Amino acid sequence: MDVRAWTFVMIGLSFALYIGVAIWARAGSTSEFYIAGGQVPPVLNGMATAADWMSAASFISMAGLISFMGRDGSVYLMGWTGGYVLLALLIAPYLRKFGKYTVPDFIGERYYSKTARVVAVVCAIFISFTYVAGQMRGVGIVFSRFLDVDINTGVIVGMGIVFFYAVLGGMKGITYTQVAQYCVLIFAYLVPAIFISLMMTGNAFPQLGFGGQLADGSGTFLLDKLDSLSTDLGFQAYTAGSKETLNTFCITAALMVGTAGLPHVIVRFYTVPKVAAARISAGWALVFIALLYTTAPAVAAFVRTNLLTTIPETRYEEAPIWFKNWESTGLITFDDKNGDGHIQYVGPNSPIQNELTIDRDIMVLANPEIARLPNWVVGLVAAGGLAAALSTAAGLLLVISTSIAHDLLKKCIRPDISEHAELTTARVTAGIAVCVAGYFGINPPGFVAQVVAFAFGLAAASFFPAIILGVFSKRMNKYGAITGMIFGITSTAGYIVYFKFLHPELNTVEHWWFGISPEGIGTLGMILNFVISLLVSSLTPEPSAEIRALVDRIRIPSDSPPPHELSA
């Protein structure tokens, strides 16, 4: 069978699996719809969290990004895994003990204020929408490359699938489909990685082959070869960094803290039965994530080495087939500036002109073709990319629908609403959110891709300090938390908007505050939030005895309320 047939088979089979799982795991009550009844086993919750967390960006873009950035790409690797330590140690157990449905629930009750809840809802919706539009776009790209349908058709098919299981199954349906999606995506990631590691280094473990010797018998270490290839062609050495230390520090911190503050990840820890289960489930989540995240830098180095050995100075007519395939999508462009018929691919330090541009996003998708793997592997990778995008999209859509149905409607506008009506509202809102996300996927505002990365900074500067102070400081009151959140998110958003959208021409080191780029500004926003919260709360009345008792209860695992006895 050819690539296209295999892709249809793989995607068809994986979609049938998700739909089957969704029908099996329908939600009957608001508790099941919001938090899967609080009965998800920790290992499965870990898998679901991993799929929820790893988006199209992790699966499709990250290895490619690192392969072009070398050591500078480490910020993503450390940033997107280190956040789980914060989540496991500082957030997950306490929010599970608190035991409601959403992040705004916690903010609203701990800070005894509807205003705080509404501020949290606005932050959650803003963060989630920017994130979800990027996922829908990823779905479209996979469809258009592998199935030759246009991007819009791809987005609509993806919307249909997500609509089906998010609206029908709520958190319960999403959790179990995410478990299936994790299995699909990790298998699809590891198979080509293992093949390519064997091919390049003779080691079946990419993590070890990464530091091993090349399989060509020369005894040269892969990374040394890569460094010398890079410098010879005028690129910076692969294992050397070029970013300022302070900036690298701030970007890593913003990504870590942002990860710990993302509402769709936090809410997953409400779904397990106990506090101890929430702790261990964060551990499992990181194990499952680390499997991909330790493989990704190895893949990045392999494909980079492969690219630099096969492409430069090759005659254009003799370029490999994958090169021609991707050239037809416009994601590889070759311009024979000196007219010699050879491909000159060189870096900024080279005296000669570069003639080749390669889109970073294609490296993982092109990987099986570069390594000349069988056609079914190509199909598998396409299915894996879709699994990554759909699982994250579903988790985000649930946050949006819960925020509106539970936090706004039930808790702020109409507290007397029946559970049945609340559940219907949640379903309808999920449906509307799918359509809005799909609209942005088809007509992406030019800035979607950039905004996705900034969602982390916004989460870091808003939720993280409010949650941490809510647990670790009994003195923190609503005035401190609300002003902190508002200042944190507006200052961070303001800095990003200023440099990215209003004055992109000023977006250079000499104009940045302290040399911190917009990607890392969330760290400053977070510090600002902490400082303002502490300052304001020290000048205003302390919270009531009941609130201090609530904090005492959250800190101790025993006497957990039984997970949600609500039923339909």
Next chain:
Amino acid sequence: MLILRLKVICAMSGVAYRGESDLSNYGLMMSEKRNNHEQYWRKNLLYLGILLGVWFTVSFGCGVLFVDYLDTIRIAGFKVGFWFAQQGAIYVFVVIIFVYVYLMNRLDKTYNVDEDDH
């Protein structure tokens, strides 16, 4: 009524009910329970401090601040700083969480605040 309430409190705080003589110790027990919880929380904060110190050292320390220095040392094909930044920090993160889970489960049992007994 009071005895019943006392039994419930004993069960909740994990203290064995030893009969009516405990009645006179009621006030004492309540403050002991609070004390117990405060000690538990202080131990918890101590663990957090140590584990987050490790977390900071392997990521921001080895992977960002001292990466260039560590890169002068090599193990097999890896420069050590580069390895921490792209592999090592992630492995240590996983270990940190599992150590935390182990420590906290033990602490919960020691202070009788784990969920299984209630």
